[in-house]
Amino acid sequence: MKIQNSKRGGEVHATHRARARFGCVQHRAGRNAGTRPEPALQYANNEINDNGTLTTSFKEVGLGTGTDSVRITLTANATAVYQCFNNGGHHPKAGNKETLQSDVITSGDFPVRNGQTTGSLIVGPLDPGGFSCPSGQTLFLESVKYSNTFVSDAAGNTLKATPDPISRELHIQV
Structure with a gap:
């Protein structure tokens, strides 16, 4: 399945877009998950x-x-x-x-x-x-x-x- 990317005028695969979003969400959750630095x-x-x-x-x-x-x-x-x-x-x-x-x-x-x-x-x-x-x-x-x-x-x-x-x-x- 292909989706038109209106900002760039190109095509991207939906699975790649979902993976990219998931990766960013996962990264943010790991950084902001309430972990406190260890002294x-x-x-x-x-x-x-x-x-x-x-x-x-x-x-x-x-x-x-x-x-x-x-x-x-x-x-x-x-x-x-x-x-x-x-x-x-x-x-x-x-x-x-x-x-x-x-x-x-x-x-x-x-x-x-x-x-x-x-x-x-x-x-x-x-x-x-x-x-x-x-x-x-x-x-x-x-x-x-x-x-x-x-x-x-x-x-x-x-x-x-x-x-x-x-x-x-x-x-x-x-």
Whole structure:
């Protein structure tokens, strides 16, 4: 069966026209069928700054347009090495040195725009706690290391940040 196409002046087969219409309808129904994008953490990048803190920058997409903010959490295992130095700038042979290890965690609420959010979370370094130097010596933070760094959202999406582990040698007077 052939149908006259008045706009183009040509002929088209009715079955082709029906298939074309059905295909368009099917495509529109698939796009507008109420499917909501799934939240996904796209990246999480680690960096240690000059004072030994870990900054993890991230991006989460697929949050939809009905979300105003999202809670993001950063967890990591942290290590800090503190050491005493004499006033001449040398560490004594006794080697007053303390290595501290602990889990660190921080969270923040980040605004959602156009279904996505980007931001940074900061943790560390570990505090020396009760470790101190004897008279005539000064305490320095010598190095930090962060491992098992993960960024997660309230929905349970989790992404391991990179590089991991990450460490930095320092020599910062405390």
